Amino acid sequence: MAEIRAKSFGQVELLAAVFEQAAPGAFRRITPIDPAQRGSQLCLSHPDAYAIMQALIARGVIGDFRAPDILRFGVTPLTLSYAELWDAATALGAIMAEGAWRDPSFAVRRTVT
Numbered sequence: 001m002a003e004i005r006a007k008s009f010g011q012v013e014l015l016a017a018v019f020e021q022a023a024p025g026a027f028r029r030i031t032p033i034d035p036a037q038r039g040s041q042l043c044l045s046h047p048d049a050y051a052i053m054q055a056l057i058a059r060g061v062i063g064d065f066r067a068p069d070i071l072r073f074g075v076t077p078l079t080l081s082y083a084e085l086w087d088a089a090t091a092l093g094a095i096m097a098e099g100a101w102r103d104p105s106f107a108v109r110r111t112v113t
Contacts, residue, residue, distance in 0.1 A: 007077040008040040015042050015073060015085045022093020030070060040075040054106035055095045061088045 016029060019042075027044035046052060046069060053065040063073040075085070095101050 004077050008075055009035040011075045011077055011080065011082060011085055012038070012040060012042050014082060015075065015089055018086055018089035019044065019092055022089050023096040026096050027071070040077065042073045042075065044071045044073075045069050046071065048101060050109065051103075051106040052092075052095060052101040054108075055101040055103070056088075056092060058106070059091045059095070061091050063088075 012031070012035070016031075019027065027046050030043040030045050031041060032038045043066070049069045049071045050065050053063055053071050056063060056071075063071055066072050073088070100106075
């Protein structure tokens with residue numbers, strides 16, 4: 001269990017670092033930095049979080065939206081690789097750089113995100 005938890009810590013930190021590198025200053029980190037104060041998740045705040053999450057989902061990155069402005073990413077160390085997390089962060093960077101989340105179809109609110 002200690003090894004799984006350690007991998008979880010590392011994966012969340014990798015995800016946060018690559019998100020910041022891919023989209024510098026675009027998000028405010030909500031999840032505590034101290035691993036002892038968080039679970040295996042990363043939450044980021046952005047005024048257009050809903051549309052950004054929909055754009056990510058369209059690219060195969062599954063996270064969820066929490067009102068009013070939170071992108072939440074669950075990290076499951078038993079099934080997710082570091083490479084998959086890197087790919088997710090890279091997709092987020094591309095979405096932000098391209099402005100892909102501004103597509104009006106991503107702003108349409110659905111019952112389930």
